[in-house]
Amino acid sequence: MAVVQTRGLTKLFAKGQVGAVVDVDLESREGEFLVLLGPSGSGKTTLLRMIAGLEEPTSGEIWIGGVLVNDLTPRQRRIAMVFQSYALYPHLTVLGNIEFPLKARRMPKEERRRKAQWAADLLGIGRLLGRKPRELSGGERQRVALARAIVREPSLFLLDEPLSNLDAKLRASAREELEQFQKKIGTTTIYVTHDQVEAMAMGDRVVVMNQGAVRQIGTPADVYDEPQDTFVAAFLGSPPMNLLEAAGVIVGFRPEHFHPSAALPADEPVLKLAFRAKHEEYLGAERILYGVLEGGPFDGEKAVARMSSTLAARFAPDVVHDFAVAKKDLKFFDREKETRTEPRALA
């Protein structure tokens, strides 16, 4: 078990290359599942590779378990990593793959076998030990990669988008399995993904990154409900938060907080908005309503409402409906800095 800490960690690439990391201060907690979330090119994989020792930082420090590891090679850091492509060794069998890290540490053959068997059983791949990676399905490959990672009981687990090669259906079950698995072994884990659903579902805490910088660190609820800036607000949620400009501030509210007035309790302080519906998407469990606000502080701005399909109300297109947002659900952002500010009265 170990805590990872980065101090002012920076990686600059030659001009034109994406994935730089700028001045990242990060501290994991013991046994935590920490998710690095960001769009592609936001530097999350570079950050992970620096922690692994596969990428040399331009400046800054990396501490793992209280040891400064900047000058340690990957093999000296006692970490395990699962790669996006799984990086299974194609010329070795599943058993050979799982034993590989133990062999590299010159563990005696018997102990190696026993540990490999333990890891394989833990992931339910005992019957695959004799196969070659090319004979495995995507899900099986992922398990082999995980088995190879846990077999030497690392102090830190690094995962780089391990689910992105699986098809959608398998991904959901693999996600749940991976989460349970991490809870069971209790190893501190850093997980990189660009998929916010994965991040929200699995992370104890989520680190939202953009353009090489950390924008916010918090529990999934923190980053979703209390975004610290407009990037986090717009990146999380599907559809993203409505961000509208009025009276020198940016006002944000989630589509699911934008209701027909009648649906809100009478005693709730609300901001009333006239909403001209444009078109509706029916998604089974929910409906997404796109339209334009009329009059008031946000005249002419586009907005999105999201409501349960069980709501009986119908919204004819091109008709103005009475909508409202509870005042407590309004988030305010500074217009220049795009960071959170105090709530203020809207004209």
Added chain:
Amino acid sequence: MAGVRARQLAFRTFHWTVLAVFSVLLAFPFYWMLITSFKRTGDLYDLRNNPFVFNQKPTLEHLRLLVNETLFLRWLGNTAFAGLVVVAITLLLAVPAAYALARLTGRWGGRIGIAIFLTYLVPPTLLFIPLSRIVAWLNLQDTLWAVIVVYPSFTIPFSTWLLMGFFKSIPPELEDAAMVDGLTRFQAFLKLVIPISLSGILTVVIFTFTLVTQGFVYALTFISSASHQTVGVGVPIYLVRGDVYYWGSLMAACLIASLPIAVLYNLFLDRFIAGFTVGSVK
């Protein structure tokens, strides 16, 4: 139903016809060498005879001449020795060079690779004069070492280029994984990259060895004494005397020299094809 079966039959016939034609085409030289090696000279030169079969009793005379009255066995030994040393030198230089070019030099790797490959295209007939100066300067005239130092000058560029394709087809993540799993970069190269590229390395071995056995111009110009010759030069020089061709012995020499390579090719055929197609197809 009948139509489908007829088409299948037609396809099979075509398939087997093509196979048969190629098999005959490729096996015929070996058959020709074989029967010529054992035919009496009178049988060989009589135009009224059927050339495809023995018309007189077979003889071992040509073999005796080849083994006892020429230095054929010595030439074979020389060739094998030169071949193995050249293979060793080529692997020792081309494997690390190709890996470095494929992995470590960024966008310049490919360009330098092509530049190196281009040197392979300069024909030996242009090169043997300047190279003979170098061989003289190294004081290696009339030794086997003359060809041993010269052959790598074109086996290395070709092999480097071929192996680059191989190493490029190995995802870098594999080496990252190996380094995280506890190897150094060099160990990852030895224990991961080389076993995975075995087809390519085997291709280089066979290609290089074949080039040395076939080499003519350099061996002819750099080596003059019979005892230092390779098979490729010794056989035509000492078995063609003026306008007298010792056909039986010539064919026996060719057969013996080419069989091991033919067998080797066939053993590793699949890997060999993979060797030449990876990188270009992928």
